[in-house]
Amino acid sequence: MEVFQLIISGVSQGCVYGLIALGFVLIYKATEMVNFAQGDIMMLGAYVGITFISIWDWPFWWALPATIGVMALVGVVLERLLLRPMIGEPHFAVLMLTIGLGFVLRAIAGAIWGNEPRALPTPYVGEVLELGSAVIGYENIAIIAGTAVLCLCMWLFFRFSRLGIAMQAASQNQLAAFYVGIPVKRMYSLVWALSAAIAGVAGILTAPVSLVDPLIGFVGIKAFAAAIVGGFGSMPGAIIGGLLIGLVEQFAGLYLPPGFSDMSAYVLLLVMLLVRPQGLFATMQKKKV
Amino acid sequence: MSLLRAEEISVHFGGVKAVQQVSFAVEEGEVFSIVGPNGAGKTTIFNLISRIYDVSGGRVWFNGRDITTVPTHKIAQLGIARTFQNTELFEQETVLNNMLIGCHTHRRTNLFSELLFLPGVRKQELQFRRRVEDVIDLLDLQSYREQVIANLPYGVRKMVEIARALCLAPKLLLLDEPSSGLNPEETEDLVFWLEDINQELGITVIMVEHDMNLVSQASDRVMAVADGQLITIGAPQAVQAHPEVLRAYLGD
Numbered sequence: 208m209e210v211f212q213l214i215i216s217g218v219s220q221g222c223v224y225g226l227i228a229l230g231f232v233l234i235y236k237a238t239e240m241v242n243f244a245q246g247d248i249m250m251l252g253a254y255v256g257i258t259f260i261s262i263w264d265w266p267f268w269w270a271l272p273a274t275i276g277v278m279a280l281v282g283v284v285l286e287r288l289l290l291r292p293m294i295g296e297p298h299f300a301v302l303m304l305t306i307g308l309g310f311v312l313r314a315i316a317g318a319i320w321g322n323e324p325r326a327l328p329t330p331y332v333g334e335v336l337e338l339g340s341a342v343i344g345y346e347n348i349a350i351i352a353g354t355a356v357l358c359l360c361m362w363l364f365f366r367f368s369r370l371g372i373a374m375q376a377a378s379q380n381q382l383a384a385f386y387v388g389i390p391v392k393r394m395y396s397l398v399w400a401l402s403a404a405i406a407g408v409a410g411i412l413t414a415p416v417s418l419v420d421p422l423i424g425f426v427g428i429k430a431f432a433a434a435i436v437g438g439f440g441s442m443p444g445a446i447i448g449g450l451l452i453g454l455v456e457q458f459a460g461l462y463l464p465p466g467f468s469d470m471s472a473y474v475l476l477l478v479m480l481l482v483r484p485q486g487l488f489a490t491m492q493k494k495k496v
Numbered sequence: 497m498s499l500l501r502a503e504e505i506s507v508h509f510g511g512v513k514a515v516q517q518v519s520f521a522v523e524e525g526e527v528f529s530i531v532g533p534n535g536a537g538k539t540t541i542f543n544l545i546s547r548i549y550d551v552s553g554g555r556v557w558f559n560g561r562d563i564t565t566v567p568t569h570k571i572a573q574l575g576i577a578r579t580f581q582n583t584e585l586f587e588q589e590t591v592l593n594n595m596l597i598g599c600h601t602h603r604r605t606n607l608f609s610e611l612l613f614l615p616g617v618r619k620q621e622l623q624f625r626r627r628v629e630d631v632i633d634l635l636d637l638q639s640y641r642e643q644v645i646a647n648l649p650y651g652v653r654k655m656v657e658i659a660r661a662l663c664l665a666p667k668l669l670l671l672d673e674p675s676s677g678l679n680p681e682e683t684e685d686l687v688f689w690l691e692d693i694n695q696e697l698g699i700t701v702i703m704v705e706h707d708m709n710l711v712s713q714a715s716d717r718v719m720a721v722a723d724g725q726l727i728t729i730g731a732p733q734a735v736q737a738h739p740e741v742l743r744a745y746l747g748d
Binding site: 367368369372373376379380382383384385386387388389390391 | 546548567568569570571572573577578580584585586587588589597598600601610613660661664
């Protein structure tokens with residue numbers, strides 16, 4: 208039963224990593240930029256949720272779509288103001304920009320909402336589901352269910368909608384996309400909107416479990432590891448990579464000496480890079496010249 | 497009225513004058529070739545017409561409309577399709593998907609009905625599939641239908657790119673060196689296909705081409721450029737015999 212409980216908490220933590228990793232992958236695939244502020248965007252999402260729910264007293268089910276909307280808007284604004292002027296600049300410059308953006312977001316969050324941890328009250332907070340001797344918090348179930356629903360929506364969107372297909376096309380080949388009539392730059396904005404919105408959902412889902420302070424965005428580093436484990440170009444890979452890291456962390460926490468749990472994500476990453484450097488779901492293609 | 501008219505178009509990249517005040521007009525139903533030595537500015541002229549580059553001066557008119565500042569992604573809707581010298585395809589997708597996405601420029605359904613696959617969407621998809629099959633028949637691509645582009649030989653990829661362009665149902669087709677990388681047999685086939693595209697489908701074609709044989713067999717008129725400047729426009733034989741053209745190719 209202990210194992211079952213570990214699996215549940217590993218999977219739920221892994222879902223959060225996976226959702227942030229999904230943001231990394233979406234942006235990277237479309238624009239070949241790595242957004243190191245992805246974790247901090249999640250933090251911002253959590254605070255936006257807190258603002259709606261505990262400061263303005265909105266019902267949870269209104270606050271959720273509102274947060275998604277606000278975060279999508281944040282994504283678009285970031286892309287238009289900061290990232291679009293960087294098209295064609297060296298990767299390193301973009302990297303520095305997004306790392307700097309992370310600092311700015313943390314400072315802004317600290318200034319607006321303070322540095323003390325805050326809780327996010329949700330309709331399901333504190334309740335538990337007892338399955339035999341296992342006790343599972345509803346917030347963990349919410350994370351898993353929320354991630355599953357989100358993944359299903361994303362799959363439907365990318366598989367069946369014209370917009371989703373256009374986004375995929377724009378990320379596979381810009382020139383070709385232009386000449387089948389796809390507004391490539393608008394697709395970039397939409398990709399940012401989508402990954403910021405997903406990060407927002409991740410923020411709201413994780414907030415009841417971990418409390419929110421301006422530094423929770425640092426899980427982004429583990430999510431980055433998850434994205435690499437998954438193949439850094441594959442959306443299912445990002446989720447699976449996240450789940451793996453979540454599970455490994457939980458089990459390392461139980462069976463290995465203290466301290467190994469926090470390290471285990473990076474050990475997994477190193478092992479992955481040694482054994483299968485292209486990641487679990489290799490989709491990377493070398494550009495032929 | 498000409499289908500496409502370029503009025504004194506120029507473009508500079510820094511101090512490099514890649515194209516200088518070139519004017520030409522392409523009539524509806526024509527096959528119009530652009531020839532010239534390497535670096536003459538042929539592809540740059542293509543990129544100006546198809547809006548990859550902004551002109552530094554001059555105007556481009558298509559079908560009576562000024563397209564000098566139209567956004568790049570609107571070009572397809574206006575009825576201009578193009579191919580590239582080194583093929584730009586969706587490499588991880590099948591031939592079929594590459595072609596279908598060409599059709600989708602003309603899709604008129606919304607997100608909601610697409611997710612539910614309502615009858616309107618289904619009807620439209622069927623129509624697109626039929627158009628794709630017509631193009632596959634025309635270009636003999638039957639055996640490659642379900643294959644992923646990354647696994648196909650270069651010559652086939654070139655044809656797939658033309659096929660995708662045809663799926664856009666364009667009025668004007670821009671072909672950038674369609675015969676480069678093709679073997680002599682494939683190039684011969686290309687002459688027939690060009691004829692089909694031009695005469696059966698009634699599509700006006702502008703191509704940049706090095707193979708003089710292909711140019712003189714397939715084109716109605718030829719424009720020669722060198723060093724970003726227009727040398728002459730005329731019938732293939734006349735252009736090939738033009739002293740300036742000979743000098744541009746062979747040197748003094």
